Amino acid sequence: MDQEGLDLPDRYAVIGNPVAHSRSPWIHARFAVQTREPIAYAALLSPLDGFAATIESFRAAGGRGVNVTLPFKEEAFAIANTLSERARAARAVNTLTFSDSGIQGDNTDGCGLARDLKLNLDFPVAGRRILLLGAGGAARGVLLPLLEEVPAAITVANRSIEKARQLSRLLPRARSAEVFACGYGDLAGRAFDLVINATSAGLSGASLRLPPRLFSTGSLAYDMVYGRETEFLRLARDDGATRTSDGLGMLVEQAAESFYLWRGVRPVTAAVLSELRGA
Numbered sequence: 001m002d003q004e005g006l007d008l009p010d011r012y013a014v015i016g017n018p019v020a021h022s023r024s025p026w027i028h029a030r031f032a033v034q035t036r037e038p039i040a041y042a043a044l045l046s047p048l049d050g051f052a053a054t055i056e057s058f059r060a061a062g063g064r065g066v067n068v069t070l071p072f073k074e075e076a077f078a079i080a081n082t083l084s085e086r087a088r089a090a091r092a093v094n095t096l097t098f099s100d101s102g103i104q105g106d107n108t109d110g111c112g113l114a115r116d117l118k119l120n121l122d123f124p125v126a127g128r129r130i131l132l133l134g135a136g137g138a139a140r141g142v143l144l145p146l147l148e149e150v151p152a153a154i155t156v157a158n159r160s161i162e163k164a165r166q167l168s169r170l171l172p173r174a175r176s177a178e179v180f181a182c183g184y185g186d187l188a189g190r191a192f193d194l195v196i197n198a199t200s201a202g203l204s205g206a207s208l209r210l211p212p213r214l215f216s217t218g219s220l221a222y223d224m225v226y227g228r229e230t231e232f233l234r235l236a237r238d239d240g241a242t243r244t245s246d247g248l249g250m251l252v253e254q255a256a257e258s259f260y261l262w263r264g265v266r267p268v269t270a271a272v273l274s275e276l277r278g279a
């Protein structure tokens with residue numbers, strides 16, 4: 001309650017640079033209406049060299065939590081006082097929660113991907129052979145949550161093999177033995193049920209040099225990028241992938257998981273996702 005007796009909504013925001021394109025304010029506004037949670041959610045542009053100061057002033061003004069997007073996920077990891085296990089494995093944070101005891105850091109990206117696969121695409125990871133392409137921030141964010149869904153095996157392939165190996169070393173020790181790290185050339189002759197593109201190759205217009213016949217019958221090709229048909233998805237279809245998906249469902253699911261962390265209420269995502277697809 002504020003001084004004039006009016007109930008003000010709890011304030012949240014997405015912080016990035018750039019941030020104007022972000023769909024998060026729209027998604028969280030839908031969640032708030034659906035769940036009747038009294039929140040306000042804004043887009044906050046942070047100077048590239050002023051992330052910590054932007055967080056501090058938002059928090060000082062009463063902010064309760066933020067989503068963090070590019071290029072600040074590593075900085076968010078660094079300023080958090082406590083970290084979830086999945087944030088530690090990702091070495092990146094996309095959700096900060098402010099409380100009297102400090103700043104809690106979490107990463108909901110991988111959980112968002114796993115939930116999109118299971119709930120929206122009816123393609124649960126359990127028992128499946130997964131190929132994760134890339135070993136940068138996007139791949140780091142999803143590896144542990146994918147392993148927790150108990151796939152048959154996960155292969156991480158990257159242009160730089162050493163970076164793929166480092167990725168598996170960030171996992172809790174018992175988990176790292178479950179990941180096979182390799183280069184793209186080592187994939188020849190192997191087939192997978194689910195191939196996830198977590199590289200930034202498509203963003204620069206480059207295409208991945210993948211060997212042919214990577215996709216098993218019934219397989220799904222998933223690109224974490226959303227909003228357009230990517231080169232990876234085109235190649236996957238030509239190479240025999242049965243189904244393809246962009247990452248829009250992951251975007252909505254990671255937002256729902258953040259909303260759940262902040263409010264303790266889980267929004268229903270299906271209607272929000274189909275509205276977003278129609279828009």
Ligand code: ATR
Pocket residue numbers: 133134135136137138158159160163198199200201206207208209
């Ligand atoms: P970030 O951490 O911000 O996601 P990054 O660490 O540069 O960015 O990771 C980008 C990922 O896309 C990496 O896996 C990168 O492969 P390398 O580690 O070998 O550089 C991958 N990537 C980018 N452009 C690529 C290309 N043209 N072909 C293959 N992989 C590419």
